[in-house]
Amino acid sequence: MSIDCKNLEQALREGEQGTAGELVQHVEACASCRERIRSWEEISHAARAMRRHWESPTLWDRIERALAAEGTKSRFRRGWGASAALFSVPGKRWFALAAGAAFLFVSLGTAYLLLRNSPRPAARLLRPDPDFQKKILTENALREIEDSEAAYIQSIEKLSALVEPRLDKNPTPLMVSYREKLMLLDSAIAECRANISRNVYNAYLRRELLSIYQEKQRTLQDLIKEN
Amino acid sequence: MDFETGSLPRNMLTLWPIQKEHVLGGRPAEPVSFQEPDLVNGCRQGNALAYQQLYKVHGERMKSIALNMLNSVPDAEDAVQETFVRILRSVGAFKGEAAFTTWVYRILVNACYDMLRGRRRRRPELQEPETDWGSIDYPAPAASDHPLRLTLEKSLRKLDERQRTVFVLFEVEGFKHREIAEILNIPEGTSKNVLFEAKKTLQRFLAPACRPGGTSHVD
Numbered sequence: 001m002s003i004d005c006k007n008l009e010q011a012l013r014e015g016e017q018g019t020a021g022e023l024v025q026h027v028e029a030c031a032s033c034r035e036r037i038r039s040w041e042e043i044s045h046a047a048r049a050m051r052r053h054w055e056s057p058t059l060w061d062r063i064e065r066a067l068a069a070e071g072t073k074s075r076f077r078r079g080w081g082a083s084a085a086l087f088s089v090p091g092k093r094w095f096a097l098a099a100g101a102a103f104l105f106v107s108l109g110t111a112y113l114l115l116r117n118s119p120r121p122a123a124r125l126l127r128p129d130p131d132f133q134k135k136i137l138t139e140n141a142l143r144e145i146e147d148s149e150a151a152y153i154q155s156i157e158k159l160s161a162l163v164e165p166r167l168d169k170n171p172t173p174l175m176v177s178y179r180e181k182l183m184l185l186d187s188a189i190a191e192c193r194a195n196i197s198r199n200v201y202n203a204y205l206r207r208e209l210l211s212i213y214q215e216k217q218r219t220l221q222d223l224i225k226e227n
Numbered sequence: 228m229d230f231e232t233g234s235l236p237r238n239m240l241t242l243w244p245i246q247k248e249h250v251l252g253g254r255p256a257e258p259v260s261f262q263e264p265d266l267v268n269g270c271r272q273g274n275a276l277a278y279q280q281l282y283k284v285h286g287e288r289m290k291s292i293a294l295n296m297l298n299s300v301p302d303a304e305d306a307v308q309e310t311f312v313r314i315l316r317s318v319g320a321f322k323g324e325a326a327f328t329t330w331v332y333r334i335l336v337n338a339c340y341d342m343l344r345g346r347r348r349r350r351p352e353l354q355e356p357e358t359d360w361g362s363i364d365y366p367a368p369a370a371s372d373h374p375l376r377l378t379l380e381k382s383l384r385k386l387d388e389r390q391r392t393v394f395v396l397f398e399v400e401g402f403k404h405r406e407i408a409e410i411l412n413i414p415e416g417t418s419k420n421v422l423f424e425a426k427k428t429l430q431r432f433l434a435p436a437c438r439p440g441g442t443s444h445v446d
Contacts, residue, residue, distance in 0.1 A: 015404070046376050047399045056290065
């Protein structure tokens with residue numbers, strides 16, 4: 001094969017300069033090609049000095065904020081998401097799982113016991129109470145409250161219908177925790193409703209039931225966001 | 228990926244977490260190795276730590292690429308931020324046909340293109356921002372400097388977007404043509420041709436400067 005300056009062009013295009021023996025011989029003999037290769041390589045050397053490094057102490061914070069803002073529309077999680085990362089760390093999975101479950105049980109258990117052991121509204125009613133009449137609802141007020149409770153129940157049922165398939169589909173530790181919290185809330189609702197059925201005019205019990213419904217609604221909404 | 232300053236195995240990102248979340252039971256965290264699929268899954272789940280690790284490993288290179296494409300430190304940082312938001316938005320659609328990191332750099336390059344187009348829309352009279360290269364707070368070069376660097380940076384602005392991108396990815400950042408082909412979604416041969424044309428053009432611009440003791444005509 002006869003080697004000439006055109007072969008050099010092809011070799012440069014392919015990025016193979018200096019690899020073929022005959023081409024090397026040609027370059028050694030041809031001053032023009034030699035100069036061309038020298039300036040070609042000079043550009044590559046100068047280009048390496050264009051790689052830049054500089055400190056950006058606030059950039060990650062900015063990115064994190066932008067991701068969190070975007071995450072309100074999608075899936076980015078700073079709190080539970082970050083904790084959930086532990087579950088994917090090799091070798092730490094069991095520890096993180098156990099720690100998470102223990103923390104959840106302790107906090108929810110404490111809350112439940114506090115709720116259970118607080119003075120029973122029914123017992124309070126047995127004691128003389130100067131505001132007794134204020135705590136007893138009138139027929140009209142009772143109807144209004146029952147209507148708003150029905151609206152809550154309807155909203156909760158809609159949310160539950162959205163959430164339950166996801167709970168079943170994703171048996172992650174986070175989802176299991178949510179499921180347990182929902183069961184706890186359901187049990188508190190059932191107990192409260194049982195007390196109300198014995199005393200339908202008790203305003204305190206109604207408020208308590210309402211707050212549990214609100215908590216369940218919030219939990220379901222959080223779950224929808226998590227998904 | 229095989230870079231000039233070191234090598235990262237393609238499917239293994241060795242990460243050294245410094246976050247307190249990784250300190251369990253009061254003991255210092257061990258180095259954590261995330262396989263690329265774990266990183267992808269973390270990003271899919273919206274896991275903040277996965278994004279942080281991605282930033283730790285690739286943030287510097289992303290900033291450098293963006294700076295050489297946009298010629299502005301604030302714009303480069305905005306492009307990196309935008310890249311992360313786009314990753315969060317579209318990681319669900321990542322099918323794994325290319326390496327995840329290649330896909331990430333593709334998003335970065337597209338974010339830079341969009342910013343360049345935005346600039347042209349806002350200031351149509353300018354093809355490129357008129358940067359005062361002598362006075363801007365431009366980060367110092369990481370490697371030892373080269374007498375041609377400044378002239379090369381000016382000349383680079385005269386290339387079209389694709390030539391500049393291929394040149395930056397290959398010559399500045401050390402990507403291979405195979406990787407560039409994946410990032411830009413072009414055939415490998417096209418990447419080689421574009422680089423050749425870019426260097427040929429640069430060689431013309433730099434001809435006087437390339438001679439020992441010479442100065443270029445690039446303004």
